[in-house]
Amino acid sequence: AKLQKLRELILDKNSYGTMPLILQTLTALEVxxxxxxxxxxxxxxxxxxKGLRVLKLQGNPLASLPWQLGDLPNLEELVFDTANLKSPPKEVWSLGTAS
Structure with missing residues (x-):
């Protein structure tokens, strides 16, 4: 029950092949x-x-991004590598890019 209040989680360099399902229960997560x-x-x-402000995905061989990223009203920072990315959904591109 205490994990529901978690605001920041760093799972870097763990050899995950997919995003752990437990993440969907962390509704207070901001980073x-x-x-x-x-x-x-x-x-x-x-x-x-919905509370996510920062999502860092760099260093992953991402081939796609889901359109659901466009539904995150508080997302301020999205970091990822584009080397393997085919084409982000229009909902993601419509969010714009920071200079």
Whole structure:
């Protein structure tokens, strides 16, 4: 029950192939760094993480991003590598990029 109040979680360099399902229960999470793993796609359940302000995914061989990222009203920072990315959904591009 205490994990529901967790605001920041760093899961870098853990060899994850997918995003752990437990993340969808962390509704108070504001900062999630899951960098330098082996994740090929961001789980669609990321859309229920409405409090998320920062999502760091760099160092993962991402091939796609879900449209649900566009449903995160508080997302201020999204960091990922584009090397393997085919094409982000229009809902993600519409959020714009920081200079």
């Amino acid at each position: 999630l760094s899951i960098a330098d793993n082996k994740i090929y796609s961001v789980a669609e359940f990321v859309g229920v993480m």
